[in-house]
Amino acid sequence: MPEVSIITPCYNCAQFIEETIHSVLAQKFTDWEWIITDDKSKDNSTSIIKKYQDPRIILIESKENVGAGQARNIALERASGRYITFLDADDYWTPDFLEEMVGFMKKEKAELAYSNYARCDENLSPTIADFHADKVVTFGNLLKTCRLSLLSSMYDSQRVGKIFFPKGSKREDHVMWLNLLKKIPEGKPLPKTMAKYRMHASSVSHKKTNIIKDQYLVYKDFMHFSTLKSLYYTAHWAFNGFLKYSKWFN
Template structure:
């Protein structure tokens, strides 16, 4: 593993930003710039190059900001290992994560640091996210998760953090879940489980909530711009679901009572989430299949979240039955209406309108 040092010593580092780099030559420049343009300046940016075969590393090396450090893996290890490498090298009081195909609003770090400074019981601070399409255009639809009073059962059923570019975490919180890798020739500290190629984030958050005293809490502003990957395949959905099942099996070891009570409901919510992913991939057949599995697994989700479940059902069947061109008309109309409702909700929560632009 190699690392380049900054041109001069970076002082007063409050937060370390960890960005894994792999096959993102089309996006990584924008991601890096969105960090460098933060209104809060006292950070370091750790770019973890995970042996990407494309031009990503060369693009990273074009930046000459003293706050940037590039750390190179000697072989590809995956997202969880890249994040672990970043944490081990981090010197900040807080650690923030951003995936290299996403972007941040310029006020993101400032708002999260303010939140964590004022709420010492909170170990993970996250935010709402604004979706953008594969080309980077905002589509004015938001991830609108539960923000407060988050219990382990809430986290198990619906990951409120939403994506890997939303959380900012205390160093002490990560230290409290640190463990030693046993399957490596060179043992090292881990925080995310490197055996997972997917679901590594929710497994980490669940471990924090169930095995430590730290709370998880969100702020209402949509400060993360999350890119929807239009290149997903049905095979990836199967891998994603299989990885989630592996996470459940691991969680039974440290939270058996939680799983005994909520596993079926959590599986139904996950299947419904996979159905929505299939809808984004424009695969109506797979969407209907996973939605049927969700309802069969726990019919109670229809009553618990009627609107969201019925909306997913409508989209799945319309996608399966209609020509794609006609389906897109309904999709655009639904997104317009949903976006207006969500924007009104965010404004009602006291978010500065400037953050919605």
Template sequence: MNELVSIITPSYNTAKFIGKTIESVQNQTYQNWEMIIVDDCSTDNTDEVVDGYLSDKRIKYIKNEKNSGAAVSRNRALREAKGKWITFLDSDDLWSPEKLEKQIKFMSENGYHFSYTNYEEIDEQGKSTGTKVTGPKKVSKQGMYNYCYPGCLTVMYDAESVGLVQIQDIKKNNDYAMWLKVCQKADCWLLDEYLGQYRKGRSGSISSHSIKTMIGWHYKLWHEAESKNAVMSIWYTCWNLVFGYLKKKKYVEKNEA
């Protein structure tokens, strides 16, 4: 259990949060990692904040030449990645200190090549919203087509088994597009522990948009990223809505924060 972990972190205007995100990586009990931050032409002081952490040589900071979106940023980081294990952490989310150690052990001991964990939601100020999210013990290829169960900040896969993943340039749902590629090679298994904190409701984040807008993004996912025809794209979009409702009923727990 000493293989290199590559952490994929796209960044855009998250100067307010990215320092805490980096610190949650530095505080990992598992220390053999590289964090690849790809900044998408931020207009705030993200450069200044990240610069304060670059004395840690495990952190690599790359800047896009033009604003291109998270899909392009993730693709670029994945091409740079050298680790056996590939993980994802957006620049406003957080990990628990034992996240990497526990997930690598879980996968190594069970021979899994693709996994995810539970996570909790926090608000823009970093306070718990009282919402906890889990999922099925096993997400097969068909299960992944039904719905995007894994939270992006919780996913890990074995690059030696899965290979290089690159997706189409879609503006939203690009994490889901990645899991649809990975699930062609491996089932996704749940480590049933809460090991991440997802920041929900931040201005400009996907969770702040309307249902109508999100339906449009799902259609583009299937039509553009997965090259489905119009009929099949509508079918899978509707299927996602059904299973999204079922996920909220079965796998999302809401309590008073």
């Protein structure tokens, strides 16, 4: 079994997937499997992936479009590595990402860890300051803002089990991290920039005002908080989200 399982959903990512593939193949740490679920792409994403005949790359072609969260779940079901990490089909790792993260996890005996990442435009040029992994993450402080990004985080499935993404939420990554942190005391920061996140102008995460209701439902429907408590954490999340992406503060 490989030591690391990389989980990737792919939907119409032909423009970027080749660059993402190159970033994985360039990793100094080589004991990995990469499970990509193509979510019924309408472009030539799958033909690009199939060009790479590396046995560590496993392509699953979904028979229907199920969304990113469930596409990740399909890959997670197949994953056999101890350490689970995520990389979307348009994002990028520097060659030392896996080596540094696995080494940090072992040295710190961490169940969950996260690193800095660069926030870039579609050409991977920085647009605002790097997001810094500068705080220990707990269930309590993750309620107020999601400091964990899929492309720069890793968890130990041998110690915490596989954590799947919920159905019925547009904020499935936040719910997944909260469910994970219910099981462990903390996630540890590795303050080194080793990943690049493409901030598309049309990305859902950029349209904060459009997802206030979805975030409220994270607390109300998935954490089962009261209405007042859900509104309290939604307000904190919205304010911290503004600080996270505002160029005034970055």
